Amino acid sequence: MAQWNHETDSCSFGTIDIGRVVDMEDGAFPAAMLYPDATPEAIKALSHRFGPMHINPESLELYLSFHAYVIKTEHHTILVDACVGNGKDRPGREMWTNRSGPFLDNLARQGVTPEDIDFVMCTHLHADHVGWNTKQVNGEWVPTFANAQYLFAEREYKFWEECQAKSDDPIMYGSHADSVLPVMKSGQAKLIDGAHEIATGLNTEPAYGHTPGNMVLHVSEAAKTHAVICGDVMHHPVQLAHPEWSTCFCEDAQKSRATRTGLLDRLTAATRSFSRRIFNHRAMGLSRGTAQAFG
Numbered sequence: 001m002a003q004w005n006h007e008t009d010s011c012s013f014g015t016i017d018i019g020r021v022v023d024m025e026d027g028a029f030p031a032a033m034l035y036p037d038a039t040p041e042a043i044k045a046l047s048h049r050f051g052p053m054h055i056n057p058e059s060l061e062l063y064l065s066f067h068a069y070v071i072k073t074e075h076h077t078i079l080v081d082a083c084v085g086n087g088k089d090r091p092g093r094e095m096w097t098n099r100s101g102p103f104l105d106n107l108a109r110q111g112v113t114p115e116d117i118d119f120v121m122c123t124h125l126h127a128d129h130v131g132w133n134t135k136q137v138n139g140e141w142v143p144t145f146a147n148a149q150y151l152f153a154e155r156e157y158k159f160w161e162e163c164q165a166k167s168d169d170p171i172m173y174g175s176h177a178d179s180v181l182p183v184m185k186s187g188q189a190k191l192i193d194g195a196h197e198i199a200t201g202l203n204t205e206p207a208y209g210h211t212p213g214n215m216v217l218h219v220s221e222a223a224k225t226h227a228v229i230c231g232d233v234m235h236h237p238v239q240l241a242h243p244e245w246s247t248c249f250c251e252d253a254q255k256s257r258a259t260r261t262g263l264l265d266r267l268t269a270a271t272r273s274f275s276r277r278i279f280n281h282r283a284m285g286l287s288r289g290t291a292q293a294f295g
């Protein structure tokens with residue numbers, strides 16, 4: 001069974017390496033804001049279970065990590081989600097505004113340069129999943145990953161395109177304009193079906209609810225080991241204990257709940273066991289059996 005290596009922030013199975021690339025950590029969010037269905041009593045109980053890495057035991061705030069995953073196969077290097085980004089103007093989101101974070105240094109720590117990336121796959125197009133899609137060069141936002149094909153779900157892209165058409169103001173705190181449209185303009189974007197084979201062993205699956213075109217990515221190797229990059233299907237470990245809790249950021253809370261419970265049921269069935277010590281690291285690996293989910 002593949003185990004997450006906490007020192008290298010990565011894991012390997014067969015010929016596949018998966019590394020976590022942090023953009024921001026330790027963003028503290030009030031539980032009642034993030035999860036409208038959560039009670040203080042439930043969060044307090046979970047704080048004992050998951051510990052101070054995930055829940056502040058005093059304030060009961062939840063810590064969120066904003067990170068990407070880089071997957072190296074024999075033939076390709078794929079970046080999943082592009083986090084918040086640097087130098088972006090994000091009115092209404094102070095902690096995302098004009099950042100100068102170490103994302104590219106953290107990518108280098110996984111042995112990957114921006115030029116190495118063959119595919120950038122965005123699970124969805126929220127502002128904290130597209131930021132590093134672009135960087136500013138001579139006042140223009142251009143693709144950060146010059147050799148990559150960027151994969152966006154067509155259903156997701158169309159939804160936000162329609163939202164922008166109905167709005168006089170930039171949507172998604174400006175991220176659609178500075179982190180999605182420049183990629184479309186460059187010709188590096190490909191709009192895909194929710195169920196899409198990127199390459200052998202790399203398959204997207206529709207996971208609607210959090211957003212209308214949200215996807216997860218399955219990474220499998222010789223049918224023995226299987227990882228799921230689940231994006232915002234789960235935001236925090238508390239959703240393993242309470243998969244019925246959707247966040248305030250979910251476009252369709254009911255559909256998000258059904259997607260999450262369905263995915264977890266399948267992973268649990270695949271592994272035939274459910275460990276209580278699943279989220280022992282911010283990579284959110286479900287270290288049980290042969291299936292793992294990374295959020």
Ligand SMILES: [Zn+2]
Nearest residue numbers: 126210232249
């Ligand atoms: Zn999201």
